[in-house]
Amino acid sequence: MTTAPARAARPDPRPGGRAALLITRLTSRITDRLLGTALAVAACDPPAAVHAPLPVRVLVLGAAAAAWWAAPMVDARPVLTSMRRRAFAVRHRTTVLPAAAITVAAATGPALWLIVCIAALLLAYLLVTDAWTAGLTAPPGRPRATPALTAAAATAVVLLAAQAPVAGSPWARLPASLAVAATAACLVLALRTRRVPPG
Numbered sequence: 548m549t550t551a552p553a554r555a556a557r558p559d560p561r562p563g564g565r566a567a568l569l570i571t572r573l574t575s576r577i578t579d580r581l582l583g584t585a586l587a588v589a590a591c592d593p594p595a596a597v598h599a600p601l602p603v604r605v606l607v608l609g610a611a612a613a614a615w616w617a618a619p620m621v622d623a624r625p626v627l628t629s630m631r632r633r634a635f636a637v638r639h640r641t642t643v644l645p646a647a648a649i650t651v652a653a654a655t656g657p658a659l660w661l662i663v664c665i666a667a668l669l670l671a672y673l674l675v676t677d678a679w680t681a682g683l684t685a686p687p688g689r690p691r692a693t694p695a696l697t698a699a700a701a702t703a704v705v706l707l708a709a710q711a712p713v714a715g716s717p718w719a720r721l722p723a724s725l726a727v728a729a730t731a732a733c734l735v736l737a738l739r740t741r742r743v744p745p746g
Contacts, residue, residue: 576619579676583618583644584611586668590648592655610651617644620676641676645669663706670702701733 591607617640652665674680680694708726713719 579620579672580615580618582668582672582675583641584614586645586648586665586672587611587614587651589657589661589665589668590652590655592652592657592661594658594661595655614644614648617641618672618676645672659710662709666702666706670698674698 587610588607591610593607596603596607619641621638621641648665648669652662657665674695677694708722711722713722
C-alpha cells in the first residue's frame with residue numbers, strides 16, 4: 548500500500564509518456580512559436596510561393612516547421628557548453644531564426660506591404676524572445692518600455708533607409724557605409740551594456 552504513490556510519481560517510460568512530453572514541448576510558449584512561424588512564412592513571400600512549383604512549396608512548409616521548433620525563447624544563463632555547430636545553433640536558435648528570415652526575405656524581394664509586415668513580425672518576435680528583457684534571467688528593475696521603443700525606432704529607420712532611392716546613384720556607398728558604421732556602433736554599445744553590471 549505504501550509503494551503505490553512512489554510508483555505513480557515516477558515518469559512513464561512507455562512510448563505514450565514520451566509522446567505526451569514531445570507534444571508538450573512542441574506546444575509550449577505558443578506566442579513565440581506563432582510569431583516565429585509567421586515571420587518565417589512571411590519571409591518566403593507567400594503570394595509568390597502559392598503559385599510556385601511543388602518543391603518550393605515543400606520548402607516553405609519545411610521552413611514553417613523548422614521555425615515552429617526554433618521559435619521559443621532560450622531562457623537560460625549564457626553558459627558556453629559546446630562549440631559544435633549543432634549545439635551552438637540550438638543554443639542561439641532565436642538569433643538564427645530571424646537572421647535566416649531576413650536573408651530569405653532579401654533573396655525573394657517581397658512587395659512593400661509584405662516588407663512592412665516582416666519588419667513588424669521581426670520586431671514583435673525579438674521583443675517577445677529577448678531573454679535579457681523578458682526572461683527569468685533578466686536583471687531586476689530594468690525598464691521594459693525602453694528596449695521596445697528603441698527597437699521600434701530602429702526598425703522604422705531601417706525601413707526608411709532601405710526604401711531610399713539611392714541604389715543607382717553615385718551616393719549609394721555613403722548611406723551604406725553609414726549604416727554599417729551605425730550597426731557596428733550599436734553592437735558594441737549593446738555588448739558593453741550587457742557586460743557592465745547595473746549601478
